[in-house]
Amino acid sequence: MSKKILVWFRNDLRLHDNEMLVEAIAKSDSILPVYILDRRSFGETKYGTLKTGNIRAQFILESVLGLRNALKQIGGNLLIAEGNPEDIIPQLVQEYEITEVYHHREVAREETHISTLVENALWKLRINLKHFIGHTLYNKEDLPFPIKDIPDAFNQFKKKIERDSIIKPCFAAPDRINVAEVIDWGTLSSLEDLNLLPQQKDQRADFEFTGGEAEGLVHLQKVILAMQQAATTKNLILVSKLSAWLAMGSLSPRKVYWEIKKMESVPNTKAMFNHILLGLLWRDYFRFMFKKYGNTFFSPDGFGSQGLVDVANEQENFNKWRNAQTGFAVVDAVMTELNQTGFISNIARQTAALYLINNLEVSWVLGAAYFEEKLIDYNPASNWGNWANVAGVGNDQKSKSVFDLDKNIKNLDPKGNYSITWAS
Ligand SMILES: Cc1cc2nc3c(=O)[nH]c(=O)nc-3n(C[C@H](O)[C@H](O)[C@H](O)COP(=O)(O)OP(=O)(O)OC[C@H]3O[C@@H](n4cnc5c(N)ncnc54)[C@H](O)[C@@H]3O)c2cc1C
CATH class of the missing domain: 1.25.40.80 (Serine Threonine Protein Phosphatase 5, Tetratricopeptide repeat)
Known part of the structure; x- marks a missing residue:
């Protein structure tokens, strides 16, 4: 029987420096590259925010199509499916007589949970899920x-x-690829299919991702x-x-x-x-x-306690912050930039976070959940880890004293015109 490896792409949408892909090509007669759009990543969180907002969703769709094009250029393609990986991957394994499945290991709970579900489903078919490290x-x-x-x-x-x-x-990008015979490689949903609207460009945005x-x-x-x-x-x-x-x-x-x-x-x-x-x-x-x-980073108390939370006004204060209506000019400018572009600099992120936590006395997890929706570069570890640190509940308790809102504002907006220039 010929050896066919299913390569499950997730947040590793590239040909260069991709050990998983290089090994799959080396150890198989043909491979089946697969991307699965999992609707659970586009749902609502328990904080009333979206897991993925329109700006990052657009970026994800472009990234997947980019991978498909790159694979086509070397004689391959990308099978695009929609649904739960733990249902779809075992189906594909049976349909294409796959002998092994490769993927990159993730670290945050939702992603690792899905890997476990896939692993368990494959186990029943006596198929191995091989984990790679590449992030x-x-x-x-x-x-x-x-x-x-x-x-x-x-x-x-x-x-x-x-x-x-x-x-x-780095691992070299493959220049030739032999893929399984597939009749329908699938199509990718659009932003509209995901019930999201395209973002209108703001004149102040001088960069397009x-x-x-x-x-x-x-x-x-x-x-x-x-x-x-x-x-x-x-x-x-x-x-x-x-x-x-x-x-x-x-x-x-x-x-x-x-x-x-x-x-x-x-x-x-x-x-x-x-x-x-x-x-x-x-x-x-x-x-x-x-x-x-693991999960400690998602808990409001993290490795300590944030301190004051204005429980009575929390939702109202959170709404003011996310809608850029706090009345504090720099913070409102930063939040407008985030809402319009999906990107703000590190110092702007710290400024917005410090203001939410210390001035508005809102639990940091609401802020982290909102950044999860809005950031174009969201990844669980960087987002929840940084938020926990700014809130002083991170595992490195020494970093608590590092943050200073006034100093940040002086660096971020020395001329007091950030709301016009967005330049940090
Ligand atoms: C509250 C808060 C939330 C954040 N959420 C995210 C997030 O979801 N995703 C994310 O990639 N970064 C996050 N960061 C970290 C950092 O703000 C961004 O990585 C950085 O601003 C991206 O801009 P850049 O590419 O120009 O970074 P540069 O300053 O040019 O740095 C180069 C690269 O290093 C990495 N990096 C830089 N600073 C950090 C940092 N503090 N923590 C982790 N990685 C870093 C990024 O991948 C970045 O692209 C967050 C920071 C804060 C304070």
């Missing part, structure tokens, strides 16, 4: 400590990992060009806007790292290199912390 800069296996011993303090984590671990080279690996790679080259230019202009770019493609897995963090590292010999680029690398380390850190502590 982080550093591989779990290469860490100088087991997950349970990863330092809780970010600075210690950074110091140890940089001293004792390695960043692996388009999903897909090709677009992510082009954007990465623009970041590198900006680094080159900054070497002479001394104009540091501290907002790379790489996060949306990283979140969809259309760019791998290793690809970003090795590309920006090529700039090492260019004078004056060190500060930007260090800035992006620091961000990638924070990203890894939260992912590993999720692996270590």
Whole structure:
């Protein structure tokens, strides 16, 4: 019997640096690349927010179609289905006589729960679900400590990992692929099918995110060009806007790292290199912390207690905040930018979060749930991990004292014109 591997794509929508795909091609006669649009990811949360708002939904759809195009260019295609992976994957296994299923391991509870359901369903068919690791800069296996011993303090984590671990080279993108014979490769739902409306462009938005690996790679080259230019202009770019493609897995963090590292010999680029690398380390850190502590990050008390919550006015204050009607100009400008574009800088995110938690005394989980709906670059570990940290209920209790709303506002809006420029 020929060996056929089903490659289940989730938040890893790329050909480059994709060990799962490389191994599937090497170990099979043909593969069946599959993406499943799971409606549960578009439902409502218990906080009355959407799990995925229109801006990220649009980006996801573009990213999936981007992957299909990329696979077609190397002689393949992507089977697109809609429903529950735990129902669809076993059906496909039987229909196409699949011998093994590959996927990338996730860390947050809903995603890992779905993996478990798929694994259990496949188990009944005596088919193995093989897990790969491909979302982080550093591989779990290469860490100088087991997950349970990863330092809780970010600075210690950074110091140890940089001293004792390695960043692996990228896997090359395949240039040829042999896929199973499929009569109907399926079509992808539209935004309207998901009951979502397209976002109208705001004039103040000077950047457009388009999903897909090709677009992510082009954007990465623009970041590198900006680094080159900054070497002479001394104009540091501290907002790379790489996060949306990283979140969809259309760019791998290793690809970003090795590309920006090529700039090492260019004078004056060190500060930007260090800035992006620091961000990638924070990203890894939260992912590993999720692996270590799991669901604790989703609980209002986290690893401590937020302190004051104005229970009586919580919903009203939350609504003012999310509708950009707090009356506090910078916060309202930041929330308008988030609502219109799906993206705000790190300092703007901290500002909005600090104001919600400390000034409006709203539970941080409502803010995190709202960012989950709105952010184009949402990923569970980065979002809930950062929110827990800002609320002072993260696992690194030392980080609590780092945040200062007044200082943030001075940095974010030194000229008092943020609501007009959105430039941070
Ligand atoms: C309340 C709050 C919620 C957040 N939610 C998310 C989220 O859902 N998804 C997300 O990707 N980031 C999140 N962040 C982290 C950070 O704000 C964004 O990653 C960053 O602003 C993206 O912009 P950039 O690509 O220009 O980042 P750069 O500053 O250019 O950094 C390069 C990359 O490093 C990573 N990164 C940078 N800072 C952080 C950080 N503090 N934590 C984790 N990763 C980081 C991102 O992948 C980013 O693309 C959140 C931060 C806060 C304070």
